[in-house]
Amino acid sequence: MRPQLSLAVLLSLSLVGFSASTAEARSELARAYRVIASKSFIDLTHSFGPQTPVWSGFGQAKMTPAADPKTHRPYTIKEDGFRATLYELVGQYGTHVDPPAHFDEKGTTMDEIPLKQMILPLIVLDDTPYLSQDPNHAFSVADLDSWEKKHGRIPRGAWLLLRTGWSKRTDPAYYINLGDDGPHTPGFVKECSDLLARDRDVLGVGVETVGTDAGRAATFDPPFPNHYVMHGSGKFGLAGLCNLDQLPPTGAVIIAAPLKIVNGSGSPLRVIAITPQR
Amino acid sequence: MRPQLSLAVLLSLSLVGFSASTAEARSELARAYRVIASKSFIDLTHSFGPQTPVWSGFGQAKMTPAADPKTHRPYTIKEDGFRATLYELVGQYGTHVDPPAHFDEKGTTMDEIPLKQMILPLIVLDDTPYLSQDPNHAFSVADLDSWEKKHGRIPRGAWLLLRTGWSKRTDPAYYINLGDDGPHTPGFVKECSDLLARDRDVLGVGVETVGTDAGRAATFDPPFPNHYVMHGSGKFGLAGLCNLDQLPPTGAVIIAAPLKIVNGSGSPLRVIAITPQR
Numbered sequence: 186m187r188p189q190l191s192l193a194v195l196l197s198l199s200l201v202g203f204s205a206s207t208a209e210a211r212s213e214l215a216r217a218y219r220v221i222a223s224k225s226f227i228d229l230t231h232s233f234g235p236q237t238p239v240w241s242g243f244g245q246a247k248m249t250p251a252a253d254p255k256t257h258r259p260y261t262i263k264e265d266g267f268r269a270t271l272y273e274l275v276g277q278y279g280t281h282v283d284p285p286a287h288f289d290e291k292g293t294t295m296d297e298i299p300l301k302q303m304i305l306p307l308i309v310l311d312d313t314p315y316l317s318q319d320p321n322h323a324f325s326v327a328d329l330d331s332w333e334k335k336h337g338r339i340p341r342g343a344w345l346l347l348r349t350g351w352s353k354r355t356d357p358a359y360y361i362n363l364g365d366d367g368p369h370t371p372g373f374v375k376e377c378s379d380l381l382a383r384d385r386d387v388l389g390v391g392v393e394t395v396g397t398d399a400g401r402a403a404t405f406d407p408p409f410p411n412h413y414v415m416h417g418s419g420k421f422g423l424a425g426l427c428n429l430d431q432l433p434p435t436g437a438v439i440i441a442a443p444l445k446i447v448n449g450s451g452s453p454l455r456v457i458a459i460t461p462q463r
Numbered sequence: 464m465r466p467q468l469s470l471a472v473l474l475s476l477s478l479v480g481f482s483a484s485t486a487e488a489r490s491e492l493a494r495a496y497r498v499i500a501s502k503s504f505i506d507l508t509h510s511f512g513p514q515t516p517v518w519s520g521f522g523q524a525k526m527t528p529a530a531d532p533k534t535h536r537p538y539t540i541k542e543d544g545f546r547a548t549l550y551e552l553v554g555q556y557g558t559h560v561d562p563p564a565h566f567d568e569k570g571t572t573m574d575e576i577p578l579k580q581m582i583l584p585l586i587v588l589d590d591t592p593y594l595s596q597d598p599n600h601a602f603s604v605a606d607l608d609s610w611e612k613k614h615g616r617i618p619r620g621a622w623l624l625l626r627t628g629w630s631k632r633t634d635p636a637y638y639i640n641l642g643d644d645g646p647h648t649p650g651f652v653k654e655c656s657d658l659l660a661r662d663r664d665v666l667g668v669g670v671e672t673v674g675t676d677a678g679r680a681a682t683f684d685p686p687f688p689n690h691y692v693m694h695g696s697g698k699f700g701l702a703g704l705c706n707l708d709q710l711p712p713t714g715a716v717i718i719a720a721p722l723k724i725v726n727g728s729g730s731p732l733r734v735i736a737i738t739p740q741r
Contacts, residue, residue, distance in 0.1 A: 210740060214714065215714070226581075232724070233724060253520060254521070266686060267687070269553055271552070271554075273549070275550075300505075450548050454733075455581070455721060459492065
């Protein structure tokens with residue numbers, strides 16, 4: 186009987202060990218969730234509709250009542266109990282994500298993004314002091330150096346956002362023209378994009394303007410240098426963000442979970458920041 | 464000098480207090496983030512494209528290359544450095560959210576959802592043992608009672624998902640017909656929806672099928688009783704989920720952050736679960 190007894194004891198001990206570690210894992214996640222839920226959530230997303238400013242090379246979205254494919258009659262709550270909407274829009278609309286596939290034939294598409302990249306540490310660079318001196322200023326390697334002297338090195342794999350205040354501008358003309366004849370929207374100097382993508386190895390960069398390149402992008406070689414550098418290095422972009430003035434330079438967490446679109450080259454998404462404050 | 468000195472001391476003390484609590488808040492969030500990031504993430508989202516099964520009362524999505532509005536020439540990476548997609552789809556497509564506005568004229572639209580409802584505790588009911596006995600089984604109040612006896616009362620404000628195994632079925636016919644002449648897709652008995660919405664006060668219910676109602680919904684009064692009850696009570700729906708067999712009954716956390724669409728009555732979204740396991 187003794188060997189069997191020992192086996193039973195061993196088995197029950199290992200079961201106790203398993204339950205204990207399961208219970209521990211559960212309470213560890215529950216505690217982390219309670220902390221997260223107690224913090225301030227900041228919406229970095231504009232609401233979007235047919236009037237939302239869009240790059241002039243694309244067009245406005247259409248949103249019309251969805252209809253029965255047989256009768257073409259739009260569904261209504263009164264007659265059918267429900268309503269639904271047919272959306273017609275370009276992916277790069279409203280607050281949106283640019284995956285590498287937007288600029289790179291072989292780049293990551295939206296259905297291929299690893300889940301663990303959807304909740305990440307958040308770095309916020311403040312371009313507003315430079316822009317108040319020179320509205321044509323582009324964020325440079327020297328500006329990044331000066332930020333890192335103050336706040337420490339940009340951590341690998343983080344999302345990096347560029348605060349410019351442009352999300353508060355109400356004139357759509359400010360957003361929609363990325364050509365060299367239009368307003369000089371802020372952005373990065375190519376060398377700074379290079380450093381962020383290749384050396385600091387950020388997941389990507391996000392901006393308040395309608396695209397991740399400065400308005401003078403067409404005068405640069407290559408055109409759209411930030412898109413070119415980021416997506417060519419497997420990095421992402423977030424455009425049309427807001428409320429960046431409510432974020433600390435470091436210490437916040439970002440949730441940005443793109444739609445799982447087959448071959449997806451960009452689409453609107455919801456972007457939320459969780460800040461250390463309650 | 465004494466009063467000024469005291470003031471200075473008081474000021475510096477309060478500054479120390481402020482820094483300490485700021486630093487504490489930062490490290491509290493950083494710790495919670497490290498725990499979250501160490502856990503298993505489960506994708507509850509199907510990838511979606513033009514072939515994705517959709518309810519027969521709607522139509523397939525179209526996804527075509529976005530074109531220059533002036534020349535109508537589609538953008539290509541070869542000629543333009545980038546590509547983009549024009550999406551035409553009904554909101555209730557792929558893995559999607561139904562907000563109250565889908566069935567209720569005055570219901571919450573997608574741009575009105577509080578941020579704190581986008582990351583929540585997750586409850587998973589297992590319908591598969593009942594369905595293996597009777598493929599026409601609908602989840603009932605008695606089934607819920609029996610679940611609660613085992614796992615405790617459904618917590619207020621949680622997301623509640625119904626595991627049925629239907630996301631593994633590859634025949635689209637199983638998904639697309641919600642009429643009483645079609646396959647008997649699983650769902651809730653109306654009294655169970657009532658109890659969950661009005662008494663347990665869940666945020667909403669999510670399912671593996673194409674809609675949150677059972678396939679016999681049209682034989683019920685009112686039709687689509689789960690939609691009717693949930694949305695009429697300000698509750699949400701998630702449809703077309705997958706991987707529910709990888710979730711524990713309690714203890715996981717769900718991230719479901721809908722797009723911020725003006726007057727939005729439903730749209731695809733990314734849904735992720737974080738489980739206690741590493």
